[in-house]
Amino acid sequence: MYFTWAQDKDTVPVIVTGIPTPLKIYGNGFGLKHYSDLPAGWKSYFYDTADCHKADTLTKHTFRRHEIKWPKTDNDLKKLISGTNQLQEWFK
Numbered sequence: 001m002y003f004t005w006a007q008d009k010d011t012v013p014v015i016v017t018g019i020p021t022p023l024k025i026y027g028n029g030f031g032l033k034h035y036s037d038l039p040a041g042w043k044s045y046f047y048d049t050a051d052c053h054k055a056d057t058l059t060k061h062t063f064r065r066h067e068i069k070w071p072k073t074d075n076d077l078k079k080l081i082s083g084t085n086q087l088q089e090w091f092k
Contacts, residue, residue, distance in 0.1 A: 003084060007077040014077065020045075022059055028076045030083060032063055062090050 006014045020041030023030045046052040
């Protein structure tokens with residue numbers, strides 16, 4: 001939603017440093033953070049450490065089982081929107 005909003009508002013640059021997420025977000029894509037690098041804000045969403053570890057494992061397995069099909073475009077926001085939408089679908 002954030003990336004779509006930024007695209008609709010033509011917001012450049014898109015600031016992502018304050019978003020608690022397990023993703024390392026780059027200008028034209030993203031990767032997965034190691035568990036020890038997860039922000040405290042992200043970890044606080046879970047009931048306890050065990051639940052956070054389960055979510056981390058699920059996310060890693062999702063990344064391993066699927067390959068993101070990045071759109072052929074020079075628009076970095078379109079790439080991020082497409083990638084995050086694919087992740088959402090896989091988690092369903």
